[in-house]
Amino acid sequence: xxxxxxxxxxxxxxxxxxxxxxxxxxxxxxxxxxxxxxxxxxxxxxxxxxxxxxxxxxxxxxxxxxxxxxxxxxxxxxxxxxxxxxxxxxxxxxxxxxxxxxxxxxxxxxxxxxxxxxxxxxxxxxxxxxxxxxxxxxxxxxxxxxxxxxxxxxxxxxxxxxxxxxxxxxxxxxxxxxxxxxxxxxxxxxxxxxxxxxxxxxxxxxxxxxxxxxxxxxxxxxxxxxxxxxxxxxxxxxxxxx
Amino acid sequence: xxxxxxxxxxxxxxxxxxxxxxxxxxxxxxxxxxxxxxxxxxxxxxxxxxxxxxxxxxxxxxxxxxxxxxxxxxxxxxxxxxxxxxxxxxxxxxxxxxxxxxxxxx
Numbered sequence: 001x002x003x004x005x006x007x008x009x010x011x012x013x014x015x016x017x018x019x020x021x022x023x024x025x026x027x028x029x030x031x032x033x034x035x036x037x038x039x040x041x042x043x044x045x046x047x048x049x050x051x052x053x054x055x056x057x058x059x060x061x062x063x064x065x066x067x068x069x070x071x072x073x074x075x076x077x078x079x080x081x082x083x084x085x086x087x088x089x090x091x092x093x094x095x096x097x098x099x100x101x102x103x104x105x106x107x108x109x110x111x112x113x114x115x116x117x118x119x120x121x122x123x124x125x126x127x128x129x130x131x132x133x134x135x136x137x138x139x140x141x142x143x144x145x146x147x148x149x150x151x152x153x154x155x156x157x158x159x160x161x162x163x164x165x166x167x168x169x170x171x172x173x174x175x176x177x178x179x180x181x182x183x184x185x186x187x188x189x190x191x192x193x194x195x196x197x198x199x200x201x202x203x204x205x206x207x208x209x210x211x212x213x214x215x216x217x218x219x220x221x222x223x224x225x226x227x228x229x230x231x232x233x234x235x236x237x238x239x240x241x242x
Numbered sequence: 243x244x245x246x247x248x249x250x251x252x253x254x255x256x257x258x259x260x261x262x263x264x265x266x267x268x269x270x271x272x273x274x275x276x277x278x279x280x281x282x283x284x285x286x287x288x289x290x291x292x293x294x295x296x297x298x299x300x301x302x303x304x305x306x307x308x309x310x311x312x313x314x315x316x317x318x319x320x321x322x323x324x325x326x327x328x329x330x331x332x333x334x335x336x337x338x339x340x341x342x343x344x345x346x347x348x
Contacts, residue, residue, distance in 0.1 A: 031272040045272060089271045091281035092299025210264060232300065234266045 027094035030087030047114040051121035103137040111208025198224030291319030
């Protein structure tokens with residue numbers, strides 16, 4: 001592992017140099033195995049945050065309050081440590097440019113990680129305004145508080161530099177003073193406002209806690225989107241690393 | 243990189259809270275990669291209960307101590323059971339009448 005970057009008070013990004021890494025697709029994940037000194041092993045899956053264009057692999061890890069592995073990965077691990085990885089894994093929840101758009105990404109909490117890989121991939125490949133306008137993207141991102149929004153500054157910068165990318169946040173528990181954005185859990189009304197109409201046939205990726213993913217995917221299908229175009233990745237009850 | 247095996251305690255396979263709400267087929271991809279060469283999450287499986295064919299990534303996955311149970315999201319029938327012991331991987335896919343894998347899948 002090369003470097004550790006703090007993202008929010010509860011998340012860190014691990015930057016890894018993986019010898020022989022075969023390359024990956026945006027949306028895939030890796031399985032990380034930790035072996036303690038007494039031989040005890042724990043394994044967890046983490047979505048890859050970096051796009052295929054980046055030479056270093058990046059994983060963003062959220063510290064779960066009573067997690068078994070995440071405190072170790074998000075606090076104890078240091079630059080220079082070694083991790084055991086298996087991957088890349090996954091062929092369903094992936095997006096590459098040929099899959100086309102428009103692109104609708106809906107995420108909650110650490111569900112943003114694979115969606116960020118998708119956005120970074122789109123940004124790396126589509127170099128001109130013309131190409132970007134042909135494949136526009138929208139992100140609807142649910143977090144509890146402003147200081148828990150992962151990749152907050154990078155998302156703002158990407159949206160500012162790219163008029164064909166729209167980033168909308170909803171903060172469900174606490175909002176900063178003067179907040180004019182959404183302030184509730186994602187619901188049908190919010191999706192009606194933010195999502196492309198079903199007739200546009202957007203490629204949709206929904207990732208985060210299971211309840212959020214189920215609500216969003218069911219609602220989108222109710223709004224007319226084809227189930228085959230709505231891809232989902234459920235992170236379990238807490239929405240932390242699967 | 244497979245190799246080192248747990249000694250006195252079982253490997254925890256997926257999910258910080260194994261007895262809580264479900265995940266989906268993406269969570270089974272890792273253990274399935276120990277059995278199948280191509281990625282299986284994009285493969286399609288037909289439920290023996292209701293006959294509906296779905297991508298494995300969309301199936302409901304319930305993790306437990308030794309492995310996972312994969313259920314049909316439509317009729318809740320168990321389509322696959324996966325378990326890992328120190329010496330074996332155990333797969334019961336009798337709940338899926340067919341699994342169709344694209345030859346392009348890497």
